[in-house]
Amino acid sequence: xxxxxxxxxxxxxxxxxxxxxxxxxxxxxxxxxxxxxxxxxxxxxxxxxxxxxxxxxxxxxxxxxxxxxxxxxxxxxxxxxxxxxxxxxxxxxxxxxxxxxxxxxxxxxxxxxxxxxxxxxxxxxxxxxxxxxxxxxxxxxxxxxxxxxxxxxxxxxxxxxxxxx
Amino acid sequence: xxxxxxxxxxxxxxxxxxxxxxxxxxxxxxxxxxxxxxxxxxxxxxxxxxxxxxxxxxxxxxxxxxxxxxxxxxxxxxxxxxxxxxxxxxxxxxxxxxxxxxxxxxxxxxxxxxxxxxxxxxxxxxxxxxxxxxxxxxxxxxxxxxxxxxxxxxxxxxxxxxxxxxxxxxxxxxxxxxxxxxxxxxxxxxxxxxxxxxxxxxxxxxxxxxxxxxxxxxxxxxxxxxxxxxxxxxxxxxxxxxxxxxxxxxxxxxxxxxxxxxxxx
Ligand SMILES: Cc1cc2nc3c(=O)[nH]c(=O)nc-3n(C[C@H](O)[C@H](O)[C@H](O)COP(=O)(O)OP(=O)(O)OC[C@H]3O[C@@H](n4cnc5c(N)ncnc54)[C@H](O)[C@@H]3O)c2cc1C
Ligand code: FES
Ligand code: FES
Numbered sequence: 001x002x003x004x005x006x007x008x009x010x011x012x013x014x015x016x017x018x019x020x021x022x023x024x025x026x027x028x029x030x031x032x033x034x035x036x037x038x039x040x041x042x043x044x045x046x047x048x049x050x051x052x053x054x055x056x057x058x059x060x061x062x063x064x065x066x067x068x069x070x071x072x073x074x075x076x077x078x079x080x081x082x083x084x085x086x087x088x089x090x091x092x093x094x095x096x097x098x099x100x101x102x103x104x105x106x107x108x109x110x111x112x113x114x115x116x117x118x119x120x121x122x123x124x125x126x127x128x129x130x131x132x133x134x135x136x137x138x139x140x141x142x143x144x145x146x147x148x149x150x151x152x153x154x155x156x157x158x159x160x161x162x163x164x165x
Numbered sequence: 166x167x168x169x170x171x172x173x174x175x176x177x178x179x180x181x182x183x184x185x186x187x188x189x190x191x192x193x194x195x196x197x198x199x200x201x202x203x204x205x206x207x208x209x210x211x212x213x214x215x216x217x218x219x220x221x222x223x224x225x226x227x228x229x230x231x232x233x234x235x236x237x238x239x240x241x242x243x244x245x246x247x248x249x250x251x252x253x254x255x256x257x258x259x260x261x262x263x264x265x266x267x268x269x270x271x272x273x274x275x276x277x278x279x280x281x282x283x284x285x286x287x288x289x290x291x292x293x294x295x296x297x298x299x300x301x302x303x304x305x306x307x308x309x310x311x312x313x314x315x316x317x318x319x320x321x322x323x324x325x326x327x328x329x330x331x332x333x334x335x336x337x338x339x340x341x342x343x344x345x346x347x348x349x350x351x352x353x354x355x356x357x358x359x360x361x362x363x364x365x366x367x368x369x370x371x372x373x374x375x376x377x378x379x380x381x382x383x384x385x386x387x388x389x390x391x392x393x394x395x396x397x398x399x400x401x402x403x404x405x406x407x408x409x410x411x412x413x414x415x416x417x418x419x420x421x422x423x424x425x426x427x428x429x430x
Contacts, residue, residue, distance in 0.1 A: 002171060019171035019213075022200075043201045044346070046267065055241075055270040061200045062271070065171045066193070066215050112266070120245075134347065135265025 002065045008033070009077025019065050024048045026064035027074060035075035035104045039137070046136035047101060049108040050074045056112035058135075075104035078111065086156040087111050087149070096149035098140035109136050110150040114157050124154045167209040177221060177301050177324055180214045184322040187212035192324060194237050197264070197272040198280050222275065222326060225249055230332055232256075236275025236325040241266070243274060253294070255336040255354070255429070259286050262340060264347045275325040281373055283314045283404065284348035288374040290330070290338065293354035293365035297329040304329075313372045333358045335388075337428035339421040340368075343408055351414055353421035355384070355429055362388065364422060369403050369414040380422050390423040 004021075005014040008031060015030050027033045027050070036059050039047035048059040051073040078085040087110045090096070097103045113132045117124040129147050138146060174180035174192075184190045190212035193199050202208040216222060222237035225246045232252050234243060243249055244261035263269055263277075263286050277287040278298060291298070291307040298305045301324045310318050319325070333356040340352035349368035356363045364380040367373075383392045398418050400411035409417070 018168065020166045020169050020203075022166070022204075041204060043197065043268075046265070049267060056267050057270050058267045060204075061197060061267075063171065063193075063196065063200070063213075066173075066196070066217070068173075109266070116266075132266055135267050 002068075004064050004068050006064075006067060006069070007071045009073060017064055019063070021064045022060055023050070023052075023062045023064045023067060023072075024059035027059060027072075033074050033076050037101055037104055039101060039105075044135070044137065045102070045105070046109060047105040049105040049112075049136070051108060051112065056108055073108075075107060078107065085111065087114070087153040090149040090153035090156065091146070094145045094149040094152060096141065096146045102136060102138040102140075106133075106136050106138065106146055109133060110146075110153060111157075113150060114154045117154070118158060124151065126151060166203045167206065169203075169210060170212045172212060172214045174214050174216050174219060177216070177219060177326060180216050180219075180324055181301055181322055183212065183214045184324075187214070190214055190322075192216050194276040195239060195272040197268050198276060198282070216324065217273070227252065228329070232330045232332060234274055234328050234330070236327055237273045240264075240269035240272050240274070240277075244269065252332045253330060253336060255333075255338050255356075256290055256294075256330065259290055259338040259340075259354070262286065262338075262342070268347075274328060278310070278328065279317060279319060279325055281311055281315055281317050282348065283370065283373040284343070284346075284350075284352075284368040285374075286338070286340065286349060286352055286367065289349075289352050289354040289365040289367040291328060292374050292376060293356040293363045294330045294333060294336065295356075295358055295363060296331070298325055299327045299329060300325050311374050315373075331358055334360075335429040337425040337430075339424035339428060341417050341421055350408060351417035351421050353418060353425045355422065355425040357388065357429070361385070366418055369418055371402050371404055377418065377422075380418075384426065388426065388429075390426045393419055393423045393426065 027036045037047035039045035043061045050059045188211040191210035193213045194217050223235045240260045240263045249257040296307045298310045336356040338354045341350045343350045351369045352367040354365045362384040364377045379396045383396045398415045400415040403411035403414045405411045
């Protein structure tokens with residue numbers, strides 16, 4: 001057992017957990033943040049994506065103890081109160097989900113993709129979005145609307161980033 | 166996953182000492198291979214020694230006429246580093262093509278080389294570029310480092326600290342990714358170093374990554390994609406599995422070699 005102290009969605013949390021606890025288990029079972037989904041056993045589906053210290057990583061492929069002190073954002077932490085994040089709004093507008101199982105991972109991936117491309121100053125083309133979604137599997141939508149949602153949110157998010165400057 | 170004891174190493178020397186004391190210890194870097202393997206009960210170390218955050222294992226620099234990459238440098242950081250993109254763009258592109266963005270955000274070069282998966286990308290770069298693997302106790306040439314599928318020349322408690330890549334005149338990596346796993350079905354890394362041509366093949370060999378002597382000789386004589394046509398790539402000692410037969414992989418080696426030669430220019 002080890003004590004793990006993290007900042008999750010802006011709040012400090014501290015729990016005593018077995019060393020073999022995955023971050024996905026820690027979030028879902030210890031913190032009851034069940035928005036982070038687990039869709040595979042092989043680190044391939046991306047349903048469990050969360051942001052750790054600014055990078056999107058697979059919560060199912062990381063030990064919670066190894067992240068002691070880290071800053072974690074999950075799908076529960078992206079909206080501002082009742083105001084959805086632009087990425088969530090865009091998934092809604094473009095019908096970027098059907099059953100919704102992959103959606104938390106898709107939204108976390110989408111935010112990460114847009115943020116990285118903006119930081120690099122590179123245009124986010126449709127081809128780039130498809131390539132960047134390599135690690136996120138969806139079994140329902142056929143991806144087209146997910147790609148449209150991310151492209152649309154990129155516009156809103158770049159407007160917001162410019163307005164903030 | 167079985168029970169284990171986690172340790173955060175404070176230095177490479179500390180990690181080696183903890184490894185020595187542990188019953189069945191293993192170092193963990195990005196965890197992108199080790200964690201899935203442990204989840205499937207294919208590995209069950211008693212102790213995990215985390216070296217991912219050690220400052221002495223991070224970063225990229227130019228030393229003399231070589232590019233040195235710290236063992237715990239992540240794929241995403243190799244892909245974006247200016248020195249890598251300027252001096253060995255083929256290596257930056259290889260790193261940018263590993264798995265998916267979340268794998269690249271965690272996985273490290275040291276973990277990839279130590280694991281020596283027969284379908285991994287970095288082993289092909291290390292072999293073709295004639296890299297030197299630097300560990301906590303010695304330096305090993307890539308030619309002597311890879312020792313068959315999932316096997317290397319590393320001692321049980323030996324830790325890779327960095328990798329030194331000579332800067333080639335030309336180089337390129339062409340990979341045919343497995344559509345499900347993104348690992349190489351076949352990947353070919355071609356490099357011209359001091360006038361010598363080296364061609365490393367991953368994803369295909371029954372013993373893991375290897376240099377193809379026939380392709381090297383043909384390309385040394387004439388560095389064009391047409392030179393590949395005349396080379397006999399035998400299917401002997403190539404892998405056959407549900408993804409493709411040895412004959413299919415032999416054909417892919419030629420196609421990837423041509424693409425790499427064209428990309429190297
Ligand atoms: C979905 C998915 C897709 C992938 N696709 C690709 C791909 O296309 N191409 C590719 O090449 N790889 C691919 N990988 C593997 C990925 O690149 C891994 O990151 C890499 O192989 C291992 O690096 P790591 O830092 O994660 O190592 P870990 O998982 O932490 O460790 C792997 C092994 O190396 C040992 N080790 C780690 N660091 C050191 C060190 N410094 N010295 C000595 N031993 C060490 C560990 O003890 C362990 O045995 C993929 C992985 C996943 C999950
Ligand atoms: S649950 Fe993490 S990648 Fe599938
Ligand atoms: S919406 Fe059902 S898996 Fe993506």
